[in-house]
Amino acid sequence: MRTWVPRETTTRFYLTVMLLLCLVPVATTWSGQGFYLDLATRILILAIAAVSLNLILGYGGMISLGHAAFVGIGAYSVGIFSYYEIHNGLVHLGGAVAGSVLFALVTGMVCLRTRGVYFIMITLAFAQMLYFVFVSLEEYGADDGLLIYQRSDFGALLDIENAVVLYYTALAVLAGCIGLVHRIVNARFGRVIVGIRHNEQRMRALGYDTYRYKLTCYVISGAMAGVSGFLLGNFTNFISPEMMDWTHSGELIFMIVLGGTGVLFAPVTGALAFLLLEESLSSITVYWHLIFGLILIAVVLFGRGGLHGILLRLLSRGKSGRC
Amino acid sequence: MLRTIGLNKSFGGISASSDINLEVSGKEIRAVVGPNGAGKTTLIAQLSGLLRPDSGTIIFGGKDVTNAGVHSRARMGLARSFQITSIILPLTVLDNVMLSVQSVSGHSYRFWKPVSAEREMHEKAMRNLAEVGLAAVSDRVAAELSHGEQRQLEIAMALALDPRMLLLDEPTAGMSREESGHMVRLLSGLKGQTAMILIEHDMNAVFALADTVSVMVDGRIIASGTTDEIRRDPAVRRAYLGDSRA
Numbered sequence: 251m252r253t254w255v256p257r258e259t260t261t262r263f264y265l266t267v268m269l270l271l272c273l274v275p276v277a278t279t280w281s282g283q284g285f286y287l288d289l290a291t292r293i294l295i296l297a298i299a300a301v302s303l304n305l306i307l308g309y310g311g312m313i314s315l316g317h318a319a320f321v322g323i324g325a326y327s328v329g330i331f332s333y334y335e336i337h338n339g340l341v342h343l344g345g346a347v348a349g350s351v352l353f354a355l356v357t358g359m360v361c362l363r364t365r366g367v368y369f370i371m372i373t374l375a376f377a378q379m380l381y382f383v384f385v386s387l388e389e390y391g392a393d394d395g396l397l398i399y400q401r402s403d404f405g406a407l408l409d410i411e412n413a414v415v416l417y418y419t420a421l422a423v424l425a426g427c428i429g430l431v432h433r434i435v436n437a438r439f440g441r442v443i444v445g446i447r448h449n450e451q452r453m454r455a456l457g458y459d460t461y462r463y464k465l466t467c468y469v470i471s472g473a474m475a476g477v478s479g480f481l482l483g484n485f486t487n488f489i490s491p492e493m494m495d496w497t498h499s500g501e502l503i504f505m506i507v508l509g510g511t512g513v514l515f516a517p518v519t520g521a522l523a524f525l526l527l528e529e530s531l532s533s534i535t536v537y538w539h540l541i542f543g544l545i546l547i548a549v550v551l552f553g554r555g556g557l558h559g560i561l562l563r564l565l566s567r568g569k570s571g572r573c
Numbered sequence: 574m575l576r577t578i579g580l581n582k583s584f585g586g587i588s589a590s591s592d593i594n595l596e597v598s599g600k601e602i603r604a605v606v607g608p609n610g611a612g613k614t615t616l617i618a619q620l621s622g623l624l625r626p627d628s629g630t631i632i633f634g635g636k637d638v639t640n641a642g643v644h645s646r647a648r649m650g651l652a653r654s655f656q657i658t659s660i661i662l663p664l665t666v667l668d669n670v671m672l673s674v675q676s677v678s679g680h681s682y683r684f685w686k687p688v689s690a691e692r693e694m695h696e697k698a699m700r701n702l703a704e705v706g707l708a709a710v711s712d713r714v715a716a717e718l719s720h721g722e723q724r725q726l727e728i729a730m731a732l733a734l735d736p737r738m739l740l741l742d743e744p745t746a747g748m749s750r751e752e753s754g755h756m757v758r759l760l761s762g763l764k765g766q767t768a769m770i771l772i773e774h775d776m777n778a779v780f781a782l783a784d785t786v787s788v789m790v791d792g793r794i795i796a797s798g799t800t801d802e803i804r805r806d807p808a809v810r811r812a813y814l815g816d817s818r819a
Binding site: 433434436437438439440441442444445448449451452453454455456457458459460463466 | 610621642643644645647652655660664671672673677681682683685687688689819
């Protein structure tokens with residue numbers, strides 16, 4: 251049974267994964283396989299978005315199907331400022347966070363009046379609205395998008411034009427986000443959020459204004475996703491409304507389910523598994539979506555608790571009873 | 574402590590509360606009895622803020638709370654238990670009570686300090702658990718408790734709010750005789766500590782606990798008085814006691 255946060259005796263495994271991620275640039279530079287550094291960077295950036303979604307979905311029980319909107323806002327912040335030849339990284343980052351906070355606040359105030367399937371539908375609707383807003387903005391390339399000729403400028407200290415520096419930046423941000431979520435869910439605020447997920451009526455009867463707590467949580471999560479969008483814009487050097495498409499929101503949910511809902515590190519293993527599968531399957535056959543779908547169904551049906559659940563069962567088989 | 578003036582509430586054409594005037598003062602324990610469908614739970618729902626009355630006023634602790642939400646009434650000291658046990662099943666017994674304690678010990682917009690480091694909250698929660706006799710099972714997951722223990726936990730969560738008044742919706746519902754005896758002893762131990770409004774079908778429990786009784790039939794309070802007065806009231810015997818109990 252899960253209490254606040256599942257007992258993290260699996261933490262050692264996840265820390266090893268993080269450590270291995272630290273070594274990726276060393277391996278790719280040594281072997282000259284730059285492509286894999288790109289793939290790994292993309293995994294880290296999407297993992298950040300998934301970590302942010304896990305805060306509201308995994309811990310708070312708010313299933314948002316519009317999370318890609320925040321990623322898009324973050325990316326467009328880089329794109330639009332660059333378009334006006336403002337390259338200051340702090341401005342880009344500030345724009346990404348401010349934009350996502352604002353969008354989370356405004357849409358959250360409406361979405362969070364609803365619950366369950368209505369919440370899913372309204373988050374989807376808002377994200378699609380934003381998608382079509384950017385499709386109609388001719389100035390910023392409409393549905394063709396915009397090229398970004400220069401990445402965010404953080405001075406000589408942090409030159410993210412360099413692929414390895416960008417990779418480590420993304421890794422540091424990911425670690426920071428995981429740390430933040432860890433603190434939040436174990437602090438008073440996180441306990442309230444988890445309580446609301448399980449029994450909102452009871453939490454209100456205990457004196458909690460649940461709507462405000464959920465809204466705050468939604469805004470924090472949105473801001474975090476905005477940061478991942480900021481990194482994604484810099485990484486791809488290109489932005490388009492397609493980044494906000496609901497299929498990408500769905501992929502983020504898949505990553506979480508694949509990794510294990512409401513588990514601190516699960517979005518990382520989920521993003522790793524998702525993108526590695528996508529990459530390897532699509533190199534085998536053009537019909538890879540079919541195999542991919544079957545694997546996802548199998549994990550959901552049989553891998554109770556996703557990869558985390560499978561890991562727990564493997565561990566408990568190894569050392570009897572300890573999990 | 575709590576007063577209602579002319580509460581009315583109807584659903585469709587059916588009147589669930591009509592002209593309810595109720596006054597509970599000091600640390601009084603008021604039982605509300607009446608046949609099924611008399612509107613007792615609807616009354617509790619209006620008192621706790623879950624439902625808004627169509628008309629009328631609710632005054633709690635000298636303040637008009639008619640339009641206050643559930644959470645703000647709880648913060649003012651109006652705690653409740655539900656007819657169908659409402660606890661947070663996947664959490665431990667202690668964590669359930671800790672959430673109550675947390676609610677009244679300052680705000681919860683704290684994002685950094687782990688709750689496990691807040692010793693005082695922990696100790697307060699353990700005291701409340703001891704009060705209802707659940708200290709020994711504090712580490713168990715709430716879902717694993719027996720029905721009776723879960724009802725006790727709900728009382729502990731309400732007590733942890735340091736309430737000025739408890740609204741208890743059938744605290745002995747679905748309990749074995751032994752369990753309900755335990756609950757009655759637990760509640761009578763709280764006499765003089767807090768005011769209570771108690772909905773209860775078990776007349777033995779009512780007469781053991783209540784100072785005063787109000788009898789509801791078809792959305793109206795047909796009689797109010799001390800337990801002895803109610804026991805003797807012929808209209809009450811006809812409308813309620815006589816029907817279900819020989």
